[in-house]
Amino acid sequence: MSFDLENLVSDLDIRGAVLYYKGNVDSETITKALDLVERKLLVTREAPRLRKKVYNVLVESLQNLYHHSDRVPKGYHAARADRFGLVVMEKIGRGYRITTCNFVSAVRVKELEEKLTRINRSTPEEIKELYKDILNHQEITAKGLGGLGLLDIARKTGHRIDFRFKKYDNLNTAFRLSAVVAPV
Amino acid sequence: MEPIVIEGTPKTPSIRFDAKDGVFEIKGRSIPENSVEFYKPLNEWLDQYMQVPLDKTVVNIRLEYFNTSSSKCILDVFKRLEAIHRSKHDVEINWFYEEDDEDMLEAGEDYDSIIKVPFKMIEIVE
Numbered sequence: 001m002s003f004d005l006e007n008l009v010s011d012l013d014i015r016g017a018v019l020y021y022k023g024n025v026d027s028e029t030i031t032k033a034l035d036l037v038e039r040k041l042l043v044t045r046e047a048p049r050l051r052k053k054v055y056n057v058l059v060e061s062l063q064n065l066y067h068h069s070d071r072v073p074k075g076y077h078a079a080r081a082d083r084f085g086l087v088v089m090e091k092i093g094r095g096y097r098i099t100t101c102n103f104v105s106a107v108r109v110k111e112l113e114e115k116l117t118r119i120n121r122s123t124p125e126e127i128k129e130l131y132k133d134i135l136n137h138q139e140i141t142a143k144g145l146g147g148l149g150l151l152d153i154a155r156k157t158g159h160r161i162d163f164r165f166k167k168y169d170n171l172n173t174a175f176r177l178s179a180v181v182a183p184v
Numbered sequence: 185m186e187p188i189v190i191e192g193t194p195k196t197p198s199i200r201f202d203a204k205d206g207v208f209e210i211k212g213r214s215i216p217e218n219s220v221e222f223y224k225p226l227n228e229w230l231d232q233y234m235q236v237p238l239d240k241t242v243v244n245i246r247l248e249y250f251n252t253s254s255s256k257c258i259l260d261v262f263k264r265l266e267a268i269h270r271s272k273h274d275v276e277i278n279w280f281y282e283e284d285d286e287d288m289l290e291a292g293e294d295y296d297s298i299i300k301v302p303f304k305m306i307e308i309v310e
Contacts, residue, residue, distance in 0.1 A: 027217050031194060034215075049284050052249070056287065059215050059251050066217055128290075135255060136298045148252035156287060184286075 003076075005086045005101045008166060008176045012088050012099060019058075019089040024080040025065040033062060037089060047183065053156050054089075054096050054181045060149045060156075061100045061179065062087060067149075069102035073172040076103075095182040104175045109165055112175070119150060120160045127155050153179045185236075188229045196222050197247065201229060206238035210261075211246040214254040223257035230264040240274040241265065246308075247280075247288070255291070262299045269301045278304045 005022060006014075014020050019037050021029070037058055041051045065085035072078045085102040104112060119127065131151045138147060154161055162178040185203040192198035197212035216222050243265060250258065262277070269275040277299075279292035289305060296303040 030217070035194070048282070049286075052285060053287065056249060059249065063215075063217060063251060063253070128294075132294050132298065135259060135294065148255065152252045 003166075003168060003174070005103075005174060008101045008164070008174055009086065009088055009099060012097075013090050014088060017088050017090050018096065019087060022086040023084065024078075025062065025069065025083045025085045025087075027066070030059075030062045030066060033087065034058060050095070050181065050183050053184070054098075057098055057153055057156050057179055057181050058089065060153050061098050061177070064149050064177070065100050065102050068104075070105045070108070070172070072103050073168050076168075092180060093182075095180055097178055097180045099176060099178040101174060101176045103168065103172050104165075106167070106171050106173050109173050109175075113163075113165070115150065116161055116163050116177075119154045122154075124155070124158060127151055131155060157181050185232060188226065190226075199226060201226070201233070203233050203238070206241045207244070208241065209244045209246065210258075211244075213248050214250040214258070216251075216254070219251070219253040219257045223254075223260065227257075227260055227264065230261065234264060234268055234271075237268045237271070237273045241268060241276070243275070243277045245277065245279050245292075248282075250291075259295065259298065262295055262301065266299050266301050275301050276304065277301055278306055280306045280308055283307055283309050 018040055019033060021033060023029070034055065038055060041054060046054070065087065066083055069083050069085050071081045072084045078084045085100060088099045090097050122130065131148060134148055134151070150161065157179045159180050159182065164176045166174040168174050187202040187204070188199060190196070190199040192212040195213060195216045197210050197214045199210055201208040265275050265277065279295070281288035281292060292303065292305050
């Protein structure tokens with residue numbers, strides 16, 4: 001069987017997921033996903049603080065896919081080659097786990113792995129200071145990107161960011177990122 | 185100078201900056217994919233206002249959510265306000281956050297520690 005991004009989430013409860021989506025991640029898709037999750041969180045009467053954290057982490061996770069997914073490898077079946085990704089949001093105990101998968105160019109793997117490892121080794125205080133330092137000093141790109149998304153997820157969740165890579169071919173790697181938002 | 189007024193959408197905040205009374209407001213959600221595009225006219229308007237600011241400018245930030253891409257653009261707004269404050273004009277930033285929303289309070293505190301303008305943290309109690 002050929003590789004599919006879904007292979008990376010075979011251990012997750014996709015059927016019982018609050019949100020599951022695989023496909024092109026455009027602005028409209030993000031709006032719809034956020035709207036759906038917001039309504040579900042209201043129906044389940046989650047505490048406002050948890051609801052807000054989940055919404056924030058979902059925004060950053062989806063926009064990470066939008067801005068940072070590399071093109072799908074040649075030969076991989078996708079309706080569109082750019083901005084292709086997968087997202088799963090599951091209820092885990094009293095909190096939520098948000099997982100995203102996408103392709104990254106093999107040349108970006110080392111940098112991404114180092115960045116995530118550094119974040120996971122940092123204390124909450126170090127993450128806060130790093131966030132402020134980047135916010136204040138790093139140049140903003142034309143799209144308004146400043147490399148704060150992963151730090152923000154780490155800061156909002158207070159947990160390690162789980163990540164894994166799966167080599168697709170010599171040029172492309174599949175990437176999975178998971179963050180858990182626990183009740184506070 | 186004409187005020188800048190922008191209606192809010194599910195992803196962008198409502199904006200009302202009025203040079204007549206010196207009261208500026210950003211309210212709602214700021215989670216667009218391209219925040220630079222959204223904030224560009226706002227910063228251009230502020231560049232003009234900075235030439236002839238009122239003696240006192242009050243800025244009310246009432247955000248429910250904002251993404252990291254907006255956080256940089258909001259800082260750009262604050263840096264312009266800081267320049268006005270440096271030029272010996274009163275500037276006050278009121279940062280509103282909902283009761284128990286510690287993340288929004290912390291975000292305000294981040295800006296307060298970066299920008300040298302009086303910040304007031306105001307809790308909205310439901």
